[in-house]
Amino acid sequence: MKDFADWLSPILVKELRQGLRTRLFLIIFLALQFFMFFCICLNLDSSNRDGTQFFFWELAGLCFLFLMPARGLWAIHSEKQANTMELLLLTQLSAWRIVWGKWLAISLQSLLIFCSILPYVIMRYFLGQIDLFNELLLIGSLLIFSFLLTALCVGVSTFLKNLLARGVMLIVGLMSLFFFQIFLGVTIMDRSPLFTQVDPLRFYLLLLFLSPCMIVLLLNIGVRTIAPPAENQASLARALTWLMVIIVCALEYFFPWEGLFLVSGFFITIPFFIYALMEQTVAIPSIYRPFVQWGFLGKLAGRFFYPGKATGLLFALPLVVIIGALFWIHRADIKNINAENWFKNIALFEGFLLPLLFINLLSPRLPRFLFYFMLQGFLCLLAIMLLALDLQQVGLIFPTTGFLLSLWHHSGGIPYALYAVVSLFVIAIGLLCLFVMSIRDWRLIGKMEQIAAQEPEQQKLSVNI
Secondary structure (H helix, E strand, O other), X not given: OOOOOOOOOHHHHHHHHHHHHOHHHHHHHXXXXXHHHHHHHHOOOHHHHXXXXXXXXXXXHHHHHHHHHHHHHHOOHHHHHOOOHHHHHHOOOOHHHHHHHXXXXXXXXXXXXXXXXXXXXXXXXXXXXXXXXXXXXXXXXXXXXXXXXXXXXXXXXXXXXXXXXXXXHHHHHHHHHHHHHHHHHHHOOOOOOOOOOOOHHHHHHHHHHHHHHHHHHHHHHHHHHHOOOOOOOHHHHHHHHHHHHHHHHHHHHHOOOOOHHHHHHHHHHHHHHHHHOOOOOOOOHHHHHHHHOOHHHHHHHHHHHOOOHHHHHHHHHHHHHHHHHHHHHHOOOHHHOOHHHHHHHHHHHHHHHHHHHHHOOOOOOOOHHHHHHHHHHXXXXXXXXXXXXXXXHHHOOOOOHHHHHHHOOOOOOOOHHHHHHHHHHHHHHHHHHHHHHOHHHHHHHXXXXXXXXXHHHHHHHHHHO
């Protein structure tokens, strides 16, 4: 092949040409081939197959879950540092095509490494006693998770302007490797079949249906930072979040899994709920015009899909209530739920909600999303300290710490029912504060809708004149 086809995206061609020629990709590719061949040679010794098998998958996990996704951390940030982002936007490439092309280029390089590993997997099947089907499922799941982590790194690459943000992303990558190592210890070293504690069919259904939506949502984070303010990127993100909730509800209905589909859907979508509650209302009439032109129904839909924390509150609360209600209805032992279980769920919702009150008081110029998770991390450390100091009564009052301490069954001798009532009262106060803080945004939305409704009429008058 002499050159890329003309119908391919220019940004994809540019990133592929540069990516395949970088020293980092060549080092990763050649080093991985060397170590894979080394593992095959060690696998000839039947007495050491467990060790070589674990080493084989450790190398694959390091490549797919850390090294390749980490290249996306400089995808958009490098363009801004070189002052070439404006030049890319002047070429009539949309923000979506730029971000999508950068993610696809890194993902195709990961796919190339994936294809180069497959022969070694098949050779290990002939040399050792392994289950080829489970091995292919494992390496396929590694590739999908690599796509997801790459989308995350590309999406947040615009925020990596300081060492703090880079440190957070480094911790995320190391945590993914840590959990993958635990997973290997359970599924490989114990000689148990793949996903012994998780139904493989349902797990892969969840991964198959939710991965495309999550990739688009993660890339949408980067698109928002480089797209013009007049483009409404919030509507797509919220529509996809609704779609993911519908998918997990449908999966739980057709393939019952003891509520695990609903729990997984809640924890997957909660970051996007939080992001919606931190958005700023945009005073640009063109954002509201597509909704206003549909009359009352369009304005009603805009109450959920306009950008801003005011509409984000109406968007997030129904979804959380729907998932929570379906989970409790689905449980077979709903009549036997005690006060401790009620408090766990109430404290979980309180732990996500209350930090938003403090984050929304920060300046919009600050990385609120990053500060939110830093605050949650601090509360997790506080829970461990309170447990060590035997101050559980104090910890159960605060969000996040109360949920963690309830998981460890430490109530300090005080009934959980009392904590549940106090938490419900605190949640009501928090929701009231969020609604009060969004009153100014609702007034701005109403004003923008009026301007958006008047502009088409003025254009008609000018045409008639």
